[in-house]
Amino acid sequence: MVTGDSAYIKKINRSLILKTIIQHQKISRAELSKITGLNKATISVQVADLLQEEIICESRLEHNSIGRRPIMLSINGNAGYVLGIDLDYHEIIFNICNLQGKSIQMETLHPDTENYDEIVRLLITQIKKYIKAYSNSIYGLVGVVLGIHGTVNKDQSILFIPKYQWHHKDLKSDLEKEVSDIDIYIENNANLSAKAEKTYKYNYSDNLLTVILTSGIGAGIIIDGKLHRGYHGYAGEMGHMIIAPDGIPCKCGNHGCWEKYSSEPSFLEQLSKLSNKKVVHNDVKQLITKQDPTTMELLNDFIRYLSIGLNNIINLYNPETIVLNSEVLKIYPNAVNQIKNNLTSSVSQYREIVLSDLGNKACILGACSYAIQRFLEVPEIVLSMEDERHSKGDQSVEPIYINRAP
Numbered sequence: 001m002v003t004g005d006s007a008y009i010k011k012i013n014r015s016l017i018l019k020t021i022i023q024h025q026k027i028s029r030a031e032l033s034k035i036t037g038l039n040k041a042t043i044s045v046q047v048a049d050l051l052q053e054e055i056i057c058e059s060r061l062e063h064n065s066i067g068r069r070p071i072m073l074s075i076n077g078n079a080g081y082v083l084g085i086d087l088d089y090h091e092i093i094f095n096i097c098n099l100q101g102k103s104i105q106m107e108t109l110h111p112d113t114e115n116y117d118e119i120v121r122l123l124i125t126q127i128k129k130y131i132k133a134y135s136n137s138i139y140g141l142v143g144v145v146l147g148i149h150g151t152v153n154k155d156q157s158i159l160f161i162p163k164y165q166w167h168h169k170d171l172k173s174d175l176e177k178e179v180s181d182i183d184i185y186i187e188n189n190a191n192l193s194a195k196a197e198k199t200y201k202y203n204y205s206d207n208l209l210t211v212i213l214t215s216g217i218g219a220g221i222i223i224d225g226k227l228h229r230g231y232h233g234y235a236g237e238m239g240h241m242i243i244a245p246d247g248i249p250c251k252c253g254n255h256g257c258w259e260k261y262s263s264e265p266s267f268l269e270q271l272s273k274l275s276n277k278k279v280v281h282n283d284v285k286q287l288i289t290k291q292d293p294t295t296m297e298l299l300n301d302f303i304r305y306l307s308i309g310l311n312n313i314i315n316l317y318n319p320e321t322i323v324l325n326s327e328v329l330k331i332y333p334n335a336v337n338q339i340k341n342n343l344t345s346s347v348s349q350y351r352e353i354v355l356s357d358l359g360n361k362a363c364i365l366g367a368c369s370y371a372i373q374r375f376l377e378v379p380e381i382v383l384s385m386e387d388e389r390h391s392k393g394d395q396s397v398e399p400i401y402i403n404r405a406p
């Protein structure tokens with residue numbers, strides 16, 4: 001029998017109420033009571049506390065029917081902000097979201113260094129800049145989450161980042177030495193991307209795999225609604241699954257790794273060599289339109305090897321949803337159908353294969369949603385990228401302004 005004191009029960013109820021408000025974006029007290037199963041008295045007390053803390057706010061829903069307009073509850077988006085960081089090779093993306101998960105500000109830097117200490121100094125400078133910029137909000141910047149393109153331990157230390165060749169780095173501690181007044185978390189970029197896909201797009205899917213092809217290959221794995229990290233935290237390093245024994249050498253130390261055959265950097269590198277010039281994504285689009293024989297042959301190989309890896313993953317995890325994050329696949333017509341046609345095994349079962357709509361924003365959106373979830377202390381979170389004023393038809397929201405106590 002599970003027991004708990006009144007403070008613990010109150011905390012559980014608060015979490016349930018916040019989770020429901022987030023999921024529905026705007027909801028009345030009556031609907032909140034109906035959905036959560038909590039009585040009206042409990043709802044009234046909890047809502048009063050959350051309004052006092054300015055975590056939530058009230059608004060009146062405008063409609064044309066006769067009668068009293070209902071008072072709606074929603075998360076006070078501007079009460080605080082979170083910072084998501086995608087730390088990729090020679091590219092660092094910073095994204096500020098409000099507490100409703102809406103992107104407010106995005107910035108991309110291209111440092112020309114691989115030196116760990118110099119990158120740490122840059123990150124500290126940027127984080128301090130954002131802390132100052134959003135200090136006038138009620139709670140200020142409430143959390144920072146960094147997505148790392150490498151293996152991250154369960155204690156959030158970094159084991160290895162192949163492209164930077166960084167080994168055994170404690171980035172979290174190094175940042176906290178100079179930024180001590182804010183929560184900082186370190187997570188693998190593919191894990192954050194999987195979280196973003198479930199949070200913003202496929203919240204119905206409790207068994208989801210995200211495969212990132214844009215900078216190597218990494219996979220984020222969600223099983224029974226929870227992120228699967230493995231024993232040490234290294235689960236999802238699918239790019240280093242060997243699909244060609246004694247094949248192309250990889251920086252990880254092995255030969256024939258999947259990402260040497262089906263990652264976008266490897267594809268663009270091969271196409272550039274065959275074309276005797278540097279090829280970027282826009283060039284690929286033009287070459288596909290022209291049905292360039294070299295490009296089409298290389299694309300067929302790219303998808304063939306991609307399908308081999310996906311077949312292995314499907315057999316291991318039996319996912320409901322597979323989300324492929326790839327700019328090349330998005331510009332290649334009928335890519336998903338071609339992949340499906342290659343998955344002919346009667347054993348390999350899945351529900352759907354889709355291309356990611358989030359693209360290079362997946363990691364930072366996942367980072368922001370993770371920070372919001374930690375701050376609000378809710379077990380799961382469902383967010384929308386749409387402006388609600390445009391997602392509710394003709395209905396609009398009139399804010400109720402509350403004078404803050406001095």
